[in-house]
Amino acid sequence: MMQIEVNHLVKEYKRKRDPGTLLKALGSMFRPDYEIFRAVDDINLGIEKGEAVGYVGPNGSGKSTTIKMLSGVLTPTAGTIKIDGLEPRKNRMKINKRTGVVFGNRSVLWWDVPVMESYRVLQKLYEIPEKTFRDNLEEFIDLLDMERIIQVPERQLSLGQKMKCNIAAAFLHNPEIVYLDEPTIGLDSESKLKIRRFIQKMNEDRHTTFIVTSHDFQDIESLCQRIILINHGKIVIDDKIGAVRKNFTKKKQITFDLADNPWSKGKEFAIPDVRVLDVGETNLVLEYDVEKTDSMEIMNYVSASSDIQDVSINGQDIESIIREIVKKDNQGEV
Numbered sequence: 138m139m140q141i142e143v144n145h146l147v148k149e150y151k152r153k154r155d156p157g158t159l160l161k162a163l164g165s166m167f168r169p170d171y172e173i174f175r176a177v178d179d180i181n182l183g184i185e186k187g188e189a190v191g192y193v194g195p196n197g198s199g200k201s202t203t204i205k206m207l208s209g210v211l212t213p214t215a216g217t218i219k220i221d222g223l224e225p226r227k228n229r230m231k232i233n234k235r236t237g238v239v240f241g242n243r244s245v246l247w248w249d250v251p252v253m254e255s256y257r258v259l260q261k262l263y264e265i266p267e268k269t270f271r272d273n274l275e276e277f278i279d280l281l282d283m284e285r286i287i288q289v290p291e292r293q294l295s296l297g298q299k300m301k302c303n304i305a306a307a308f309l310h311n312p313e314i315v316y317l318d319e320p321t322i323g324l325d326s327e328s329k330l331k332i333r334r335f336i337q338k339m340n341e342d343r344h345t346t347f348i349v350t351s352h353d354f355q356d357i358e359s360l361c362q363r364i365i366l367i368n369h370g371k372i373v374i375d376d377k378i379g380a381v382r383k384n385f386t387k388k389k390q391i392t393f394d395l396a397d398n399p400w401s402k403g404k405e406f407a408i409p410d411v412r413v414l415d416v417g418e419t420n421l422v423l424e425y426d427v428e429k430t431d432s433m434e435i436m437n438y439v440s441a442s443s444d445i446q447d448v449s450i451n452g453q454d455i456e457s458i459i460r461e462i463v464k465k466d467n468q469g470e471v
């Protein structure tokens with residue numbers, strides 16, 4: 138059995154229709170005009186214990202809505218969710234004890250009491266044994282460098298410090314699954330790095346399952362083995378990051394270091410569909426389409442006219458791959 142099993146999950150929101158004209162607006166004062174908007178549209182997925190999954194997609198694609206349903210905050214319109222066989226909405230207490238949630242734009246801590254006091258309240262709420270609480274706190278303070286900040290009220294903390302405190306809060310009760318919705322949004326790079334390391338460590342040491350949404354593909358790449366891409370509420374891709382990179386890389390860059398570079402002296406680069414990105418006295422940077430040209434052909438051509446001192450090939454980064462897949466999906470081509 139998968140730890141998380143989602144079948145034909147749908148969430149529809151009722152939204153006020155834009156009345157358009159003033160006359161219509163007046164009319165709708167008496168007869169509000171609603172439309173049904175499908176934010177999550179027939180999603181199926183299975184996640185095993187210990188997996189770290191990146192849940193990505195453009196703004197408004199339905200990521201947060203999915204996370205809210207998985208964590209039991211929202212009721213699905215249709216479909217089923219099973220966490221270890223339990224339906225989140227019907228077993229909220231049990232599910233809450235097994236899961237942790239962090240929303241980048243929302244805090245679980247009290248604004249004007251020291252963070253430590255908030256933690257004590259969480260300890261009572263989740264019935265965390267004193268020893269577990271102490272051990273966890275000690276480890277988290279060390280990993281997230283929170284020694285000085287837990288005696289301070291949240292309102293006096295920086296964004297990065299607040300997020301660290303919220304992340305630690307989500308792990309105090311030893312959850313088996315943690316949902317992170319934009320955990321690094323707006324943070325400085327130092328805090329981002331600390332938070333990433335912390336999550337990696339929880340995943341490795343405790344086999345905590347993670348579902349992470351993030352706009353920052355460095356988060357996704359450093360934390361997740363698997364990526365699920367959602368667009369307009371539907372899953373477009375669900376695969377290992379390496380496989381996505383392999384299957385969807387369209388363009389690569391090849392950089393040469395040449396002893397004598399004839400292309401810097403006006404020679405035309407004569408392979409069609411290869412774009413010269415940069416050319417200097419000794420360097421030559423090309424971009425090619427992997428479906429049209431292969432690197433051997435380019436290397437043979439270059440070495441026929443020049444001495445290759447060094448060569449390196451770079452694939453497309455995952456962010457630009459995802460961007461292109463979304464573009465194609467919007468045009469109905471995936």
Ligand SMILES: Nc1ncnc2c1ncn2[C@@H]1O[C@H](COP(=O)(O)OP(=O)(O)O)[C@@H](O)[C@H]1O
Nearest residue numbers: 150151152176195196197198199200201202203
């Ligand atoms: N409470 C709500 N009422 C109406 N529409 C909503 C509500 N919450 C989200 N939506 C809409 O549902 C879509 C998906 O939102 P969300 O799940 O927050 O996307 P994401 O997290 O991927 O940016 C968006 O178009 C958003 O405007």
Ligand SMILES: [Mg+2]
Nearest residue numbers: 200201202318
């Ligand atoms: Mg969101």
